[in-house]
Amino acid sequence: MSSDFFKGIVRVRVPATSANLGGGFDCMGLALGIYNEIVVEKCDKLTIVSDVPAPTDASNLIYSSMNAVFGKYGKKDMPVKITSKSDIPQASGLGSSAACIVGGVCAANAVLGKPMKKADIIDLCTELDGHPDNVLPAIVGGVAAGYIKDDGKVGYVRTAAPSGLTVAVATPDFALKTSDARAALPDTYSRKDCVYSLSRAVVTFGAFASGNVEALEAIGDKLHQPYRIPLIKGYAEVERAFKASGAIAVCVSGAGPTVLAIFGQGQAKNITLPKGWTLRTPKVDNVGVIVE
Ligand code: HSE
Secondary structure, three states: OOHHHOOOOEEEEEEEEEEOOOOOOOOEEEEEEEEEEEEEEEOOOOEEEEOOOOOOOOOOHHHHHHHHHHHHOOOOOOOEEEEEEEOOOOOOOOOHHHHHHHHHHHHHHHHOOOOOOHHHHHHHHHHHHOOHHHHHHHHHOOEEEEEEOOOOOEEEEEEOOOOOOEEEEEEEOOOOOHHHHHHOOOOOOOHHHHHHHHHHHHHHHHHHHHOOHHHHHHOOOOOOHHHHHHHOOOHHHHHHHHHHOOOOEEEEOOOOOOEEEEEOOOOOOOOOOOOOEEEEOOOEOOOOOEEO
16 A cells, blocks of 8 residues: 555545435435545645535545545545535435545545455444444445444445335425434433334335335334424425325435435326425435445
8 A cells, every 4th residue: 555556536426325214213324326426636735626515625524534544544634636526415314424424535545545445434434424324325335224333343234225116305495404403302212212213124124125115114213203304394295295196105314304205116206396395316326335
């Protein structure tokens, strides 16, 4: 491993993610075909070009994530030029921050000649994001569920989404900061509410893994959704619109405010959302991050 390795250009494509999937709070998510494309080039001075509002100094999340890798390998503060083009809406519950973290860590790893294995990348990205439910599917693609082992490393399972399953996401014209959406959550829960979410999370992953799309109607939650839905003005109307179009399940995407709907065979069709909401119908990304 040597910085001499970094002679060319590193290109990274990271998918958006929808975390939680109802009861899989902080542990489960799926990758979506909406991307942040990051190009990293050699440069004498840190230079950051982004098509979305983002800091252009060392506090930039892509760069600070790169720097977490550089620091591990004795290259702290190594200057680079970063160009980021992202179609993932910010502060929307579609993993835009996780995409920056995964993109930065994977790009820096490539710049240094790939000293990190996939497991090291998953561990570091989880540490930087605080939980694996966005970074994990962004790295491995498909539907992924992770947990933190007693030694602090991340263990996980993943499955490709069943063919025939289609998704839609509705994003409102207002943002919701993850920190605000987390501040709304209680510190303790009743056993009944824990079992409500736990049972649904287990069946949800099993439904994805076995291809039993109809069983995804189990998606539901009492750990975060009841406290966040009041922060998402219009949620009930959007849920009704999705259900009227045949959605099997509807849930808050990540910390919100985006709403995720899962449909069976055939594209989600004839969905009329309330004013101020944007509809996207991305494919599930079964590949995960790509580094060239
Ligand atoms: N699991 C996280 C949450 C995802 O719901 O707060 C957003 O970071």
